[in-house]
Amino acid sequence: MICGGGTGGHIYPALAVVASLQRMGLSTTDILWVGTRGEIEEKLVPRANLRLETIEAGAIAGVSWRLRAVNAAKLLASLPKAKGILDGFQPDVLLMTGGYVNGPVAIVAWLSRVPSAIYLPDIEPGKAIKSLSRLVQRIACTAPASQKFFPTGKTEVTGYPIRPELRAATKLDKLEALAKFNFRADRPTLFVFGGSRGARSINQALIASLPQLLKKIQIIHISGTLDWLDIEANSNMLAPELRTYYRVFPYLHEEMGAAFKAADLVLARAGASMLGECPAFGLPAILVPYPYAWRYQKVNADFMVDRGAAERLDDDKLPAELSPMVISLIQDKTRLAEMSANAKDLDVPNAGDNLAKLLIGLAKRAIR
DSSP: EEEEEEEEHHHHHHHHHHHHHHHTTOOOGOOOOEETTTSSSSHHHTTTTTEEEEEEEOOOSSOHHHHHHHHHHHHHHHHHHHHHHHHHHHSOOOOEEESHHHHHHHOOOOOOHHHHEEESSSOOOHHHHHHHHHGGEEEEEEOOOOOOOOGSSEEEOOOOOHHHHHHOOOOOOOOHHHHTTTSSSOOOEEEOOSSSSSOOOHHHHHHHHHHHHHHOOOOEEEEEEEEEHHHHHHHHHHHHHHHHHHEEEEEOHHHHHHHHHSSSEEEEEEOTTHHHHHHHTOOOOOEOOOGHHHHHHHHHHHHHHHHTTEEEGGGGGHHHHHHHHHHHHTTOOOHHHHHHHHHHHHHOHHHHHHHHHHHHHHHHHHOO
């Protein structure tokens, strides 16, 4: 059983683990996903031909006390349904990857003596992960820096699991990737994104900087769905000679790997996926921690900065510093090459297999 949802960061690593489990002999009928009703997993999980069950869940941190009370009541009310799902499927092992849906499922798994593991994609765990870690047998993490937050001997560094289609795109020829966007090979390419819904401050700062940036570089921009209409309108107002070097989309799925491969530099939030996806492609990054998830994204960004793979740009400095930082860095080929090598050193190509083997080991011990 896999439990996680709410964001792509909770879903895509688990899908990579599913692919590894299937290569090891499991079928789609051997796997059940439990997610949150009304969230993105309702689209992504069935697309992978996996069975999905959903329960009610919502945020209990960082929201008003009224909403916290409502969502806490939802979680408590979800316990019987979570128990019914678990009893019906009878899993040998449970993997949790994040999201408020983990709470009731972790509790019923612990009460039912189902062995379980948490995968921590970020460097530093939040309060929910720390609390749930007491109920699980193993904690898998992206990097050794996370081990200090948990009891000695309970963690295993697996690396960040990259979904198969992205991993396959690392082998694309760069000219072929550029051709998918009808881009030139003699211009540096910046890839900008902020998550499935987008990052408004990044979008706004980029739009304001486009006339200056597009005179020197070409840009692939994923705006997210929330700002798409405004971004599309601004794109249509660009001078034709500048629009030649700008490709903007509300969302990319199949072509996401090609966008990474075409890029020389990434500008993005400092979500956990940056700890795996930029290293997989050996891509330097400018990371902009989300101010409302400041602690965790700042730690992720600083981890990459300290290892020479990224630069950090704080959200409030975007309007003034985005354009000069991008131009300075993307034109410094020596610096880019150094950052690219440092990013590649962080890649763990077999991360999905590592986590799949951890789960199989837990299940085998339980069966014995």
